[in-house]
Amino acid sequence: MMKYKSLGNTGLYVSELTLGTMTFDKEGGSYSGMIGATGQELATKMVSLALDAGINIFDTANVYSSGESEIMLGKALGDKRKDVLIATKVYSTMTTGPNDLGTSRLAIMREVEASLKRLGTDYIDLYQVHSFDATTPLEETLKALDDLVHQGKVRYIGLSNFSAWQIAKADGLAKLLGTEKFCSVQAYYSLVGRELEREIIPASMDLGLGTLIYSPLAGGFLSGKYTRDGEASGRRANFEFPPVEKEQGFDVVDKLKEIAESKNASVAQISLAWLLHKQGVTSVIVGARKEEQLIDNLGATDIALSDEEINQLDEVSALQPEYPQYFPPQNRGESLFSRFQND
Template identity: 40%
Template sequence: MEYTHLGRSGLTVSRLVLGTANFGPETSEQDSHTIMDRAHEHGINFFDTANGYGVKADGSGGLRGHTEQIIGRWFATGGGRREKTVLTTKLYFPMSDWPNDGHLSALNIRRAVDASLTRLQTDYVDLYTMHHIDRDTPWEEIWEAFHVLREQGKVLYFGSSNFAGWHIAQAQEAARSRHFLGLISEQSVYNLLTRWIELEVLPAARHYGLGVTPYSPLSGGLLSGVLRKQREGGTSRGTSGLSVPLLAQHRDAIETYEKMCADLGEDPAHIGLAWLLAQEGVTGPIIGPRTVEQLDSSLRALEVTLDDATLATLDELFPAPAPNGAKPAPEAYAW
């Protein structure tokens, strides 16, 4: 396993992050425990979850908080499982219809962290992440509430998710004014098909020293060999739901991509993950295996080295957004 520091912090994390959103809705508790054990066997020490995980992707079935409970029962089996894990959980989305049961008020922050700690059967969270920006709560309130959590020893570090570059700047400058460490990570959707964070989020994260952990690294299965699986009569997440229009839009590029991967002798999923690992500022992509076999397969991405010609080809197939020609963002806005 490869390791790196998370952003500018001294925290050492694996370059693959175990995502747990499938634990409960798609993967049984027993299989989830097996996957987490196997992750440790591979040296993966960075686990990502959220208080709202536990329901299916379409919002049907399951119970918010169930995924944290599954992880908590795994920690409770001992064997140093908690001590070996750098754990991040998230808050923001409402856990019920009752007022103050969501977002980033000081009241909800206090309640949410205590509820997560109970479900996770631990007395602290390594990284507490805001799942979304709260446009109605001032940063003074948020950082004061977070400072209390750190003083209590309930949280060690803080991160953001789905923030714009401007939101990162606001958060960091507010933290700086209070002489706080501030954010050390940003979790955002990022893959070959969705490169919008390169415009502002990645530059902001690099400037302020945040590690970036991309979620949906294979664009819902579209970059994992979706067309090959279709031809072979198999099933893929990339052929259902929200992926259908995206597949239609990028079908030619994805077909060329799969052919390029075949010529390289590599699985498309491994190339997609390896491309993210090669991007400046990326700590590691969040993989969301539903089976042990999927987890084991993901490790190949760490062994793949993409040469300059391959990286250039990928840029041609899936071009980065560029407001003003060849200049990299954010300088692309200048002239």
């Protein structure tokens, strides 16, 4: 059964699964050879399946399929648009002019109008900065986004692919300027990609930001199709992203298969269920190229993992400690290095 969580420190509630629409593209479109293309008929069917399952948030971006993803999502939602939340993004563009890329005021104002037109709506529920723009002052970006909120074209703002210090800086600047604050972080997280546990998740939780998790199956690596004996054809054959340390990754897949078999579930479902059990996760973005893939992913909400099973998956996928995390917690009066000394 679908659960709903508040998105950070807002009154907005989102389903624990989000439908990602990166695969929404016409046949022969810009993404069809790399990621796959659903076509409009299948895209509409997937949106209907998601709605029936209780999903209330749909994620896209201005550049997905060169804009086709937004167009197809808008058509698929139709008169259901008022009942759901649309999240899209701004940063990249399909053109190469000197002022096209990034999150300047000029770019944001241009791109929001284009996204609204493609989506067939007059407002965007969650407008996300797709990447940190090192060439534009954050003050300019925040003030432009704040204007969009006051104009009613955007309801909430989020960010994606920011490092922890960038997230903290953006939050602090918004408070200082009195502008709209980012309420969410969209970031990569999976059993073979746990780096955001180092700083991004702690920063998000400390600042009260929600999290939308993308590539939870690591581009299909955690679907069960990829083994030491050989890799099945699929998205990773053409687009090996996110990167995976395969030796540890195959150990993770072995453990997933063991748990999946004990629960009569798929490897993908266990991978998603692990994320749904993790602290700091608000919603997990699932996407698919085929109807049966989406149906399988939706079943993850019914999977309950025991503490022992979660611990087993945590252990096999554990990160190597990095500075300064490898220093153990100290008690008052205790030497910083005392716990590393031999008895």
